[in-house]
Amino acid sequence: MRFVTTIAALALSATAALADPVGSYSVDGRNPDGSSYKGSVSVSRTGETFKVVWAIGSEKYVGTAVGDDDFFAVGYRSGNQSGIAVYSRDGKGWKGIWTYQGGTSIGLETLTPK
Secondary structure (H helix, E strand, O other): OOOHHHHHHHHHHHHHOOOOOOEEEEEEOOOOOOOEEEEEEEEEEEEEEEEEEEEOOOOEEEEEEEEEEOOEEEEEEEOOOEEEEEEEEEEOOOOOOOOOOOEEEEEEEEEEEO
């Protein structure tokens, strides 16, 4: 019986770990140079990872993320640019920092659910 209880506990904890950032968001951000931007972000589940797509002006950035209900980290690419972004839960939305590959300063983002 102890084995069954252990398996049930593991299954429940795995379900809790699968809580995630899936959704559509408005994004307000600040580039590393201090300029600001606005746009939209969609996060969808792709198995154990997430697909993240930013639409900022005429640019589209696509990334792959890992995470849970408290944080997620994304490697992204647009044309020849790539980088990383890390977000933490902020109420119903997310606060994040990001940089381009080889960057020496960071940008900031706030994702607000639509």
